[in-house]
Structure formats: structure tokens, C-alpha cells
Amino acid sequence: MNYPDENTYGNKADIISTVEFNHTGELLATGDKGGRVVIFQREQESKNQIHRRGEYNVYSTFQSHEPEFDYLKSLEIEEKINKIRWLPQQNAAYFLLSTNDKTVKLWKVSERDKRPEGYNLKDEEGRLRDPATITTLRVPVLRPMDLMVEATPRRVFANAHTYHINSISVNSDYETYMSADDLRINLWNFEITNQSFNIVDIKPANMEELTEVITAAEFHPHHCNTFVYSSSKGTIRLCDMRASALCDRHTKFFEEPEDPSNRSFFSEIISSISDVKFSHSGRYIMTRDYLTVKVWDLNMENRPIETYQVHDYLRSKLCSLYENDCIFDKFECVWNGSDSVIMTGSYNNFFRMFDRNTKRDVTLEASRENSKPRAILKPRKVCVGGKRRKDEISVDSLDFSKKILHTAWHPSENIIAVAATNNLYIFQDKVN
Amino acid sequence: MLSKGLKRKREEEEEKESLAVDALWLDPGHAAVAQAPPAAASSSLFDLSVLKLHHSLQQSEPDLRHLVLVVNTLRRIQASMAPAAALPPVPSPPAAPSMADNLLASSDAALSASMASLLEDLSHIEGLSQAPQPLADEGPPGRSMGGAAPSLGALDLLGPATGCLLDDGLEGLFEDIDTSMYDNELWAPASEGLKPGPEDEPGKEEAPELDEAELDYLMDVLVGTQALERPPGPGR
Numbered sequence A: 001m002n003y004p005d006e007n008t009y010g011n012k013a014d015i016i017s018t019v020e021f022n023h024t025g026e027l028l029a030t031g032d033k034g035g036r037v038v039i040f041q042r043e044q045e046s047k048n049q050i051h052r053r054g055e056y057n058v059y060s061t062f063q064s065h066e067p068e069f070d071y072l073k074s075l076e077i078e079e080k081i082n083k084i085r086w087l088p089q090q091n092a093a094y095f096l097l098s099t100n101d102k103t104v105k106l107w108k109v110s111e112r113d114k115r116p117e118g119y120n121l122k123d124e125e126g127r128l129r130d131p132a133t134i135t136t137l138r139v140p141v142l143r144p145m146d147l148m149v150e151a152t153p154r155r156v157f158a159n160a161h162t163y164h165i166n167s168i169s170v171n172s173d174y175e176t177y178m179s180a181d182d183l184r185i186n187l188w189n190f191e192i193t194n195q196s197f198n199i200v201d202i203k204p205a206n207m208e209e210l211t212e213v214i215t216a217a218e219f220h221p222h223h224c225n226t227f228v229y230s231s232s233k234g235t236i237r238l239c240d241m242r243a244s245a246l247c248d249r250h251t252k253f254f255e256e257p258e259d260p261s262n263r264s265f266f267s268e269i270i271s272s273i274s275d276v277k278f279s280h281s282g283r284y285i286m287t288r289d290y291l292t293v294k295v296w297d298l299n300m301e302n303r304p305i306e307t308y309q310v311h312d313y314l315r316s317k318l319c320s321l322y323e324n325d326c327i328f329d330k331f332e333c334v335w336n337g338s339d340s341v342i343m344t345g346s347y348n349n350f351f352r353m354f355d356r357n358t359k360r361d362v363t364l365e366a367s368r369e370n371s372k373p374r375a376i377l378k379p380r381k382v383c384v385g386g387k388r389r390k391d392e393i394s395v396d397s398l399d400f401s402k403k404i405l406h407t408a409w410h411p412s413e414n415i416i417a418v419a420a421t422n423n424l425y426i427f428q429d430k431v432n
Numbered sequence B: 001m002l003s004k005g006l007k008r009k010r011e012e013e014e015e016k017e018s019l020a021v022d023a024l025w026l027d028p029g030h031a032a033v034a035q036a037p038p039a040a041a042s043s044s045l046f047d048l049s050v051l052k053l054h055h056s057l058q059q060s061e062p063d064l065r066h067l068v069l070v071v072n073t074l075r076r077i078q079a080s081m082a083p084a085a086a087l088p089p090v091p092s093p094p095a096a097p098s099m100a101d102n103l104l105a106s107s108d109a110a111l112s113a114s115m116a117s118l119l120e121d122l123s124h125i126e127g128l129s130q131a132p133q134p135l136a137d138e139g140p141p142g143r144s145m146g147g148a149a150p151s152l153g154a155l156d157l158l159g160p161a162t163g164c165l166l167d168d169g170l171e172g173l174f175e176d177i178d179t180s181m182y183d184n185e186l187w188a189p190a191s192e193g194l195k196p197g198p199e200d201e202p203g204k205e206e207a208p209e210l211d212e213a214e215l216d217y218l219m220d221v222l223v224g225t226q227a228l229e230r231p232p233g234p235g236r
Helices: A047-052 A269-272 A312-323 B002-026 B029-037 B039-059 B062-082 B104-122 B134-135 B168-173 B212-226
Strands: A016-021 A027-032 A036-042 A058-064 A069-070 A075-076 A083-086 A096-099 A105-119 A141-157 A167-170 A176-180 A185-190 A197-201 A214-219 A226-232 A235-240 A253-256 A275-278 A285-286 A292-297 A306-309 A333-335 A343-345 A350-355 A360-365 A406-409 A415-420 A423-428
Touching: A016 A083, A016 A197, A016 A415, A016 A423, A027 A083, A027 A415, A036 A096, A058 A105, A058 A141, A075 A226, A075 A333, A083 A167, A096 A167, A105 A253, A105 B029, A185 A214, A197 A214, A226 A275, A269 B062, A275 A333, A285 A333, A312 B039, A333 A406, A343 A406
Parallel strands: A167 A214
Antiparallel strands: A016 A027, A027 A036, A036 A058, A069 A075, A083 A096, A096 A105, A105 A141, A167 A176, A176 A185, A185 A197, A214 A226, A226 A235, A235 A253, A275 A285, A285 A292, A292 A306, A333 A343, A343 A350, A350 A360, A406 A415, A415 A423
């Protein structure tokens, strides 16, 4: 792994809140707490610059969401971008969905490298001409100009969520997408902004009876009628939209029985699923809870087929992690292109990769001190007790303010993007 | 103003207790861990959870996931602290506005009221530490904090039998306030005993004459505690 590519910011608005490659991996989008979206584009390979193969450079930056004030409820709506999802490319322009807590927007990102010149009614600076001075007519022609990338909001999908949106997912039909909040999931058609169709509603008649919320949701990558959603109680429900209009009754229910030896006051909190992702193949789902990543086979509901310990050394620290609210941190997880490796973040700017075939795992660190351009990332290790070796770090020295919640993996190559607070790291496989 | 004083004090207490719990949890080699009574750890976890719940509900738009997880954890802790006492049945729907789905305001009021009623139920169990005052405000109608405190001596008359969360709350609320302000004959004849119930007018001691400024101040206090029942202003 080499070549960290960083953008360094200093203030809170620049904390990265989501990272996502597009379907070809040519573009990488990040959203931040200040409502901005920054898109990076991979440079074309050139024979002259082999060592700079595939660098990601800033392609476009725009303000997606602004802070809003809801006067009716007297509260401020954060502009923080919770999720970005790309649409598959269908023409020269790129389209992405970005969402904050309440409103989803469809953005079109397109290039302009020509401009019309030779207008009759206005001059080159755009000032209107006096028609009386025009004696001849000419046809405007397109002339090359410096490349300009512009982002325009094409649709705004608002006023459909009472609670905070945690997920958006584009359907494989490319005509619809869903947005999920704590209690409800809505289905949208890209062309229609003033209506959405409610497909899941777990709000109890009496809010007193509320014991569970929706934490994440995703469409199946190939079956446009199938989706899953996860809950704060560590369960996953798979729904089929053909079965009924309101998918309150699940087709499948995935839950692992609680391990009685590990039971504690915090059992439920650490079982709360923070992310759910279908494999590219569509045969598996991966879930992330506080201490583990689990892989489930869609055909087996009673337990996961694989469980990976992300940072089990935290199990004895749950009380203090509850006290400082770290236990509520929501980590995401990602598959690599071939579904053979999974990756997720941890604390101290560590992130973990698990090879499903070899069962090997590695801990890496995203930090400027440890990464120079073209340097190779060194595996890290956390020492749990006893004698600490030279390169190891002890549990009590971990920095819990440095959390890697958001990562992304290129759809086909070994290139990963890791967001560490307000820094973005891009690592790729070294090529000889 | 009153609640700020209370809150500050509670946070200090919570910090000390949490640190103590931390020491137990983080140092497995500590001899105290083996002997640490589970009740002590449960109790401070309970207090911590109540504090978290309080903070969460004070947000203009609480994080629902955080809220639900804290409440569920609180229920677990409570169940372990008093296993013999069955959890009282969920009370009838609180006096909240009709459940218009699309108004978060009504949902939040219902949720807040339901959390408050949950805590009222919990308060029936002995030995519980007091819950923060603003939650008590959102109990069933009539349980307002409007009544200023009687003298501390008079509070002895209010037994725990009233099952009122405010019994302890009142005492704690006025601990660091000079209650001589409220001791005056305007409010209640000195000869009469106090009726139990927080909304009754306080004070049966002889008091110096109340001047305009003091009266204004007192009215502000009474009106101010009512204002706590209204949802907080914008901001997170």
C-alpha cells in the first residue's frame, strides 16, 4: 500500500461524514459536516508518468446542503451530509444523491469545455448590444475553453422524513431509490419529488412502546424488489416489495442468539447494527456492530456464517465507553470488489481488513506521521495485557477521538479511501 | 436558573461516581473489584443513564437511537437492581396531543411524557437517586413545580407514600437556595399545617415583610419553572 493523498482542514465543518466511489471507481466523493461535497477524479494513466498512476485529484467542489431552520418545530436542521450514493453513469454527466438529516438531493455533475461565441445580441462580455447597431447576422460557434466542472441540483426530495435520515440506496432498476430514517423507509421515483411511497413503518401507535429503531437500509444489488434494513437490536430484516405494498412483514429475519457468557448491561447497545451492506454478488450481507463485523448468508437466518472481531479488547472497557458516549459510535464496513476482503474502521485512526479466504487480518493506521508518499503501510498491533512489545500500542494509550467511521473500496481495484476526521487518505497497491 | 444550579451539582456528583466506577472497571487487578458490591456499580450506572436520558431529552430534536438504547439499558439496570419488584404496567397514554403522525412536536411530547412516566414508575422503588427536575415537570397535569418549597422541616410531613417523584426533587432543588425568601405569611397562615402535595403554597414560618422586588423575584421564579415545561428554543 502506498501513497496517501491528503487534504488537510482545520475546523469542525470539514469533518468528513461520508465517502463513496462511483461504479467505475473513476470518481470518489466525500461529504462533510459543513454540507459540502468534494469529488476527486482519478488521473488517466500515461506512459510518461508511471509512478503517478491513478492519482486522485480534486474534480469538483460544491455546497450540497445548507443549515436550515424549521420554524414550526423550532429546531435547526444540520447541513451535515450523512450519505452519498452514485447513480450508474448513463451519459456524459455524473449523477449522485446526497442527503442530510431531512432532505435528499440529486446532483448532476457535468463538464463544460466549449462555449458559444459570436452572439448577435450581446457582446463578448455579455453586455446587451443596441439592436440598432447590428447590421449583419452571424451564427454563434462553439470554441474550446478551459475545462469547467459544474454541479447543479436537479431534484430536491424534501418533507418526507419526520426523523433523521440514516441511509439512501439506489435501486438496481435505476428508476427508484429509498431513504430510511429511524422509524420509516420511503421509496422515491427519481422523476417525482413531491411524493414518496412509504414501504416500512415501525413507529408504534404509542411512542411509549418504542424500543427499536432502524439503523441502516440497502437495496439488493440485482433484485430490484428486495431490500434489507437493520435495527438497534441487532436484527436484520429482508423484505420483498412484491409481497405487499407496506413491507411491515419481513420475508426473512436475521438474528443471532445472545451469547449468555458475554451478557452485560451493554449487550443491546453493542449489538446495535451501525451498517449493513450486500456483497457485490448479492449472496451475502455484512453487518457492523460495535465490536464485530458479521457476514450472513441470505439463506441462513439463525446465525452469521462468519464473525470477525474488530477490537475485542474494548469489551472490558464498555462502561467508560458508555460514559463518554463512544459506545454509540457508528462504524461503517465495506466489501472489496471480489467480496473476498472486508474492511472497517476502529479508534486511534486504525482500520482493519479481514481476508475471508485465508482468515488473516491486519490492522493499519491512517496518519501522516506514519505515512509518507509511496511508503508502505506497516501493520499495527494493540497489546492487550502483559509485556508490550516495541511496536505495539497498549489499549489505554488508544486515542478514542481519532475514529475511522467511513471507508470506501474501489469497485474493482485495490484502492481504498479512509476518512480520518477531517483528513482523507487514499491507499493503493504498489505496482512494480 | 434553578435547574442550572441543580444540574451543575449533579454533574459533579455524576463525574465523581463515574470516575469511581471507571477505576473499578479499568483496573481488573484491583482488589476492590472482586469485592465491589454489584449494587454500587449498578446504582452509579443507573445514575449515569438517567443523566444521559435527561441530556438526550433536553435536545430540541433528540437522537432517537441514542434515546432508545439508553432507555433500554436503564430498564435492564433497573431490573437487576430490584428483581423482586415487578415493573409496573405501562401507564395509560399520557396527556399528550393527539398522535398526529407528521408532527414531530407531538411525537416528542408523547415520548418525553412517556419517558417521564417510566421514570415515575421507577421512582416507586426505594433508594433511587432523584431524577433531574425538568423531567418531573412533564408528568401528569397538576404536578407542576409551581409550588415553592416549604421549610425543610415541613417536608418531613411529606412521606414517600405520595409516590411523588417531586418529594426528593423538591428537597434537592432548594438545597442551595436561600429559602428564607419563601418564608412569609402571605402564602399560608402560620398556624395551619402543610397539606401534602407540591403545588400547594408553601411557607408557614414567620417572615419579614415582603417588598416589591422580592415579590417580583418570587413571581419570576414561579413563572420560570413553568417555562421549563415548554420545549426549549432552537439549537441542539
